Amino acid sequence: MPRTDNRRLPRYTAGEVDVPYAVSGHGEVLELDTVWAEHSHPTHELLWNERGVSSARVGARIWSVTPKLGLWIPAGVPHSGRAPAGTWHRAAQFRVGSAPGPAPEPVAVEMTPLLCLLLERLGTEHLAPEARERTELMVTDVLTPAAGEFFLTLPKAPLLAPIVAALREDPADGTTLRAWAGRLGVSTRTITRAFVGETGLTFSAWSALARVQHAMTLLARGERVDEVAEQVGYSSASAFGTAFRRATGMGPGQFRPR
Structure with a gap:
């Protein structure tokens, strides 16, 4: 069995692919050390962890992603990532145009209990359209840059x-x-x-x-x-x-x- 799971994803421009929901997400408990090669999404992305610490590289900056400190990556921005085995990795995708987002550039986001609960609710099966729309609006309302952020700039x-x-x-x-x-x-x-x-x-x-x-x-x-x-x-x-x-x-x- 390989010691590292090397993943390759496509490069998309912002809004290149239509998505069904304004906000959608997924989670995964990583069985192996995992590396994502540089890629970009047609949607804005919010990364955080339920458990463990991972990293995401955007340009010359390496950001630390934790259960309390997420990372907002605007659509179309190339980035790569690393996470050790055992990390409970989470990501939410935001349709371009559905919300302005916390910033037009990568920025740390405080993963408050309220924000986490709202994102968890959006993962509920058979959520009524009206309830989904209300929850999505609440998510975008509480999604704000963190007071502090943690990244390392590589010279x-x-x-x-x-x-x-x-x-x-x-x-x-x-x-x-x-x-x-x-x-x-x-x-x-x-x-x-x-x-x-x-x-x-x-x-x-x-x-x-x-x-x-x-x-x-x-x-x-x-x-x-x-x-x-x-x-x-x-x-x-x-x-x-x-x-x-x-x-x-x-x-x-x-x-x-x-």
Whole structure:
């Protein structure tokens, strides 16, 4: 049995395919680590999880998708995704023209209990047309951008490619800025300017964010906080917890399955 389920979907432009409902959705518990190659939908899409943490890449940004933080992707926007085995993946499709959506570009959406209940109701079989229409209107009314969002911007500068590759391959890589400068034959200031120019973050801030994003997936799998801290390069669970709270506003324990 393959260890990864690689899925390929078509590329559609916005509104290219007509759909029967203003809002429709589906859910799936993933048995394998799953990768969706880059694709686009004729509908707007809202991604979230009932369980687990997944990621979606749109352009240079990698967004974290959780049970509390969904991602709105406008119709026709190319994106790809990854989710570990055991994730309870959810998606809702919104017909173009049925609602303005929370934003004309990808944006994080707070998955409030009310929004989740309304989306669940739309999945009920034999829902009367009038009831469906009312529920769809309520969904679009409460669908708003989240107060906070969590994404990692991947810099495109060739100079930074070895650094990005190393940290994405091994988040525990502890190579310092000075050591990277020596390897690449440039000054630390040059690397810092490149990171800030492309991501808005310094090398250390970007590295911390990359580690936290990886940690979110490990925590959602049920791994212990102290074990995750070691895997992403922190010497203690307390230091990891501080960095995690600074990046997400929540403690690492909140991402472990209950």
